[in-house]
Amino acid sequence: MNKLELSQQDIENLSHDLSVENKALTAQKVSAYYNGKDISAKGRKLAEDIFRIMVEDVQIKVREVLSESLKNCKSIPRDIVLKLINDKDSVAVPFIKYYDNLTDEDLISIIEAQNLNKQKAVALRKSLSANVSQYIVDKCPEEVVGVLISNEGADIQEPAFDTIISKYSGSEDIKKHLVYRSDLPTSVIEKIVNSLSEDLQRHLIITHNLPNDIATDIVEQVKEKTTLRISEEYSSDKQIEDLVHQLYTSNHLTPSLVVRAICMGDLKFFEYALVYLSNTPLLEVRKILFNLQVDFMIRNLLRKAFIPKSMFPAVFSALNVIKDIRFGCQKSDRASFIHKVIERILSVSSTSDELSEDDVNYLISKIS
Numbered sequence: 509m510n511k512l513e514l515s516q517q518d519i520e521n522l523s524h525d526l527s528v529e530n531k532a533l534t535a536q537k538v539s540a541y542y543n544g545k546d547i548s549a550k551g552r553k554l555a556e557d558i559f560r561i562m563v564e565d566v567q568i569k570v571r572e573v574l575s576e577s578l579k580n581c582k583s584i585p586r587d588i589v590l591k592l593i594n595d596k597d598s599v600a601v602p603f604i605k606y607y608d609n610l611t612d613e614d615l616i617s618i619i620e621a622q623n624l625n626k627q628k629a630v631a632l633r634k635s636l637s638a639n640v641s642q643y644i645v646d647k648c649p650e651e652v653v654g655v656l657i658s659n660e661g662a663d664i665q666e667p668a669f670d671t672i673i674s675k676y677s678g679s680e681d682i683k684k685h686l687v688y689r690s691d692l693p694t695s696v697i698e699k700i701v702n703s704l705s706e707d708l709q710r711h712l713i714i715t716h717n718l719p720n721d722i723a724t725d726i727v728e729q730v731k732e733k734t735t736l737r738i739s740e741e742y743s744s745d746k747q748i749e750d751l752v753h754q755l756y757t758s759n760h761l762t763p764s765l766v767v768r769a770i771c772m773g774d775l776k777f778f779e780y781a782l783v784y785l786s787n788t789p790l791l792e793v794r795k796i797l798f799n800l801q802v803d804f805m806i807r808n809l810l811r812k813a814f815i816p817k818s819m820f821p822a823v824f825s826a827l828n829v830i831k832d833i834r835f836g837c838q839k840s841d842r843a844s845f846i847h848k849v850i851e852r853i854l855s856v857s858s859t860s861d862e863l864s865e866d867d868v869n870y871l872i873s874k875i876s
Contacts, residue, residue, distance in 0.1 A: 539577030785813035
């Protein structure tokens with residue numbers, strides 16, 4: 509006889525040696541055999557008889573070991589499954605979290621029981637259907653919803669995200685879970701970005717592959733939160749440099765983002781971007797940018813920074829407007845400055861023709 513083959517003796521041993529250790533070892537042995545390839549029809553029935561005895565055992569340790577042993581089995585009789593998921597948390601939670609053959613109906617019934625730990629176990633399963641995810645969002649408390657959002661294997665559709673945003677608009681914890689989710693839809697980012705802290709906005713732009721317009725707007729908001737303003741004096745801004753450094757090291761410091769920044773009047777961001785992209789010291793970058801009479805030096809700097817030639821006219825237009833304001837001692841608030849820069853750029857037909865349609869549309873949206 510195969511040494512793993514179960515016999516009537518195995519069942520009899522359970523009544524002769526009632527120690528927790530013996531029953532736990534038996535549970536492990538029987539579960540391993542049950543989940544093996546060589547199990548016979550007779551052996552399967554014996555194993556299931558033993559499981560039915562053990563799910564009723566008064567010793568919770570025995571039931572805990574049984575749950576751990578059965579959670580990776582492919583298929584277990586329905587009555588045993590129900591016993592396990594309705595047991596105490598220490599027995600039920602591992603089984604709920606890992607047993608593959610629980611149906612959506614099973615999971616929804618667990619959620620309806622309103623046991624927090626079991627609800628979390630459902631939310632942590634390696635895969636969840638959109639229906640179950642939506643049910644969790646609708647019925648479970650914030651703590652469980654946070655667990656669901658962090659589960660990359662959960663299928664969360666846009667209606668569920670909309671419910672989350674509506675229900676937890678004031679929850680920083682939920683916002684953090686959303687931002688740290690790797691497959692967060694762009695539509696969701698658009699809806700929450702304005703309410704995010706600076707740190708969460710930074711995380712968005714360095715970890716998500718965002719469309720240019722959203723990335724530009726987020727960078728703009730982050731800069732505003734670090735009190736970047738048009739100023740007549742150059743002052744080193746460590747926070748702006750840190751932001752540029754993060755974008756650079758995560759490969760998100762794109763030419764479009766950099767040129768949009770100068771078109772929006774964000775001179776400091778533009779300067780630090782050129783420092784990193786061209787490997788040129790800051791003082792030299794500043795000296796070159798405002799010597800507009802020697803424009804070939806600016807062109808060389810832009811080439812070193814891998815800014816496309818088609819974007820050069822936009823850069824020169826923006827720099828000229830900035831020069832007019834700075835050295836003409838004109839006072840201007842940020843909104844009117846941005847408006848003036850963009851109008852100047854769009855009035856140059858060659859610039860508008862050479863910028864991408866997306867870039868032009870973005871600039872138009874800022875003055876419309």
